[in-house]
Amino acid sequence: MSEGEKNKVKILVCCHKAGEWLNDDIYLPIQCGKAISDLDLGIQGDDTGDNISVKNKNYCELTAIYWAWKNLRDVDYVGLVHYRRYFMLKGHICYPREVFYVNDISFISDFLLEKNELIKLLKKSDVILPIKKTLSLSLKRNYCSNHISEDFSILRDVLKEKSPEYLSSFDQVMNKRNSASFYNMFIFPFSIFDDYCTWLFNLLFEVERRISISFYPYQARVLGFMGERLLNVYCFHHNLRITYKPILFIGSSDPYGYFMYLMNRLRNNISFLISS
Template structure:
């Protein structure tokens, strides 16, 4: 198939409706080719609106009948490609281009590198070597002080966003957060008495290789209350003891964090990672943990535009919305009015710590969980009392905001290091 970079000269039907389709439309708009898009198409409407991104949205058969000369470009998750290609073949058509998440992030990543490098020559921007979907950005004179950036939802950037990016990256963010810039270049072996990382997994996980995982990473099956398969003594299950396992569809990996909070082993440090996302712990960081020279490890701060609130509550990236955002703030307000004001102000900024991935001293991790789950369970109880149904995973996304707020409001209090995570490849 042709390279999407080539000039488009035909009418287009974009088959897809969601994050990837919207990103592809935005990409074409930047290249002044979105005028060729006649409509978006879906297999069945199922009550979806009849417009999307300012274009008509039709079922695929009426779309092909209305625009018989249009090229068809697929723009949806890879797992649906085979099904949709087969459907088109039955209708006597083949897609001219097939765009999935990996392809779209590659395209927008290259576009982001070009735009940021041109507009901010004093910054260094490159692909993150651990996660194909991310860029990393640093001031040229301080390459170790890196931020991550997700181009999928952020590119193109407005001049205002570029100015904010430059301000954050060239500012004194790391100094202001009590970060540890220079760790001792010595390593000490981490053993089971020092660090316990719960790896949140589920029965629906894609297959990835976990060969060679360190001894301090332990698999915990999330949503175990609904798991009907045979249990293994080599795994832990998040329905043991006091738990929220039945609500894994709402909390995602945080049902495992809850399990860790309730059943935390007596290690000095606790942490949470995902079955595909794992901390990158260089020797000097492991040494600092073993020697107790560090309090908290967070994933590198993520630059988010136009704001963290807008990203989480209004962009098609999460399943939470403004109702969840305001409910979260109201519940924080009921606990601590100053923290609520801080949270509202901070989340109007451009920094968050993604994926609920944290390593911290045991007492800090437990306190963080106590704060987070009081708010999350308060939201769940409030909606239940009001008879309001919320979508899957929304509390997992709210948790990312609470993770950010908790460690933001404690900035400077803890000795903190910012580390990469790596995305494991599917088998």
């Protein structure tokens, strides 16, 4: 029996509208927020079994993560990507950047790995995450500038109460860093995934009880935004071995050349140093 046959990998592909997406032995498309949608995409929904599908407007792709945590069985590795965002698992390693762009999904196969190759990659690290995005402010200041600052304070209070051992890591990541992996994308061994979800949802369910969720659709996604940041805190706290991979964005041409990407990253780092 080959290495790939002994290990089962399921990477959820979050979908919310009709389109094209990967669907094979590894990639499992899942309709997020199906319980509150008028659409039936004909794929697995996040509304079966133990689920929080009705909370999708506030939790975003975390409703798919919760579904996988509670309902997937006999799986060795679990991941999450989006119908237009996949991990670029091979190619373009000579000049890594956060995002590469292709016009449609037919171009994606050249940048993926066969199951056996993927298993070998997964065994070399504890988690695969997107290459970090560089911001002009610390993660805390960036969140408070773009979202509701009171919510961030409530998140910290809840973490201090429920997981005080994480407080130092939370402050280090949020106050001292200006880069993070976003989109709630990852590939974990199931054992780490289970521990991460236990910690994450224990925090977010309590935060949800304490905050006033905005009527504005963008700010209503508050718990999804928090999940993006907390993923980085969890990995830092546990000193996980991380393999960073670019995101392959489907359906768009590259708006920036590589030189412009480097210049923008440099500018953001300088802004962060000045503002620190």
